[in-house]
Amino acid sequence: MSINTKIVDDFVANGIEFVTTVPCKQLAGVIDEVEARKEIYHIPANKEDEGMGLCAGAFMGGKRPAIIMQNTAIGVTINTLVTLTQYYRMPLPMLISYRGELKEPVACQAEMAVHTKALLNQLNIPTYHFHKRADADELDAILKYTFMCNKPVAILTDATFWGGY
Amino acid sequence: MIRSEILREIAPILRDHLVVCNIGLPSQELHMIDDQPTNFYMLGTMGLSSSIGLGVALAQDKTVISIDGDGSVLTNFGTLPTIANNIADNFILLIVDNGSYGSTGDQPTYAGKKTSLAAVARACGCDNVIECQDTDTGQALTDAINSKKMTIIVCKCDSGNIKVPVITKDPVVIRDRFMTAVQS
Secondary structure (H helix, E strand, C coil): CCHHHHHHHHHHHCCEEEEEECCCHHHHHHHHHHHHCCCCEEEECCCHHHHHHHHHHHHHCCCEEEEEEEHHHHHHHHHHHHHHHHCCCCCEEEEEECCCCCCCCCHHHHHHHHHHHHHHHHCCCCEEEECCHHHHHHHHHHHHHHHHHCCEEEEEECHHHHCCC | CEHHHHHHHHHHHHCCCEEEECCCHHHHHHHHHHCCCCEEECCCCCCCHHHHHHHHHHHCCCCEEEEEEHHHHHHCCCHHHHHHHCCCCCEEEEEEECCEEHHHCCEECHHHCCCCHHHHHHHCCCCCEEEEEHHHHHHHHHHHHHHCCCEEEEEECECCCCCCCCCCCCHHHHHHHHHHHHHC
16 A cells, blocks of 8 residues: 555545645645545645634634645744644644655755754644654554544654655 | 625625624624624634635635625735635625725725736636625625535725724634634
């Protein structure tokens, strides 16, 4: 089974029916898989804070949401995470491509990578880092944890996890 | 008419539907005029009223009205193509376009100058875009609800604010009673 299929299988098994995405090269395969699944309403967003707004609405409308995005978006979504997702205590699994880590070819990506975990830590967002394929075995438990505690939860997935460039 | 006068006029229409209300004075005014469990008040996060409302509308069947402002739509312009391409016929976006950032002291917005939000919405692919004058808002809203077609209403009105108390309700209470109303 491909890692993309495994990830989206875990989404579906945890009742996630509404997924918003802002693309990243590393995430292309999982986004294709989300688009292909009839159990999921896939709604591409133009910016990650917009996507978090859509997810907040979907959750209040009765559907479990998730967002797929790049770590660079942490910078533009802090206000939304704090004043919407956390303030109203809503669950939001965030599958995040962790650009700027080992095997990164684009130097500028490292600039946000060095802030990524520090920002998530500052925001008290539970954060998991997938570096090896086997790390994804915990995804099911992470999703259950997210909807148990009604928090945004970050799942950082680096280039080594995705098989490098 | 100013925004609070429009809200007072349309409150009897709003109260039968799910409402997502924009941050700052719009939420404070609606809360003071006609607080309902079907109202979701935004206490922060400028710009996302339309996104939250669209999410609610796509997730269930009841009619959802997002009350937004011209300044907030300008903040989150990416919302209009998303709305256009994800049709929810139970969704109405009501943009109260007073040409100013009301909650921050009525600084002018570009929507009050050369930029037409109705034209932008149409250019983004939104099919049913109505621009109306303040006095016609109630009729435009009623027509949109009855049409059962996703509609964007741009209501041109005067800028101006009234004194209103801030909302002190806990956000989790606001969210919980809204979700209970969604499910009822």
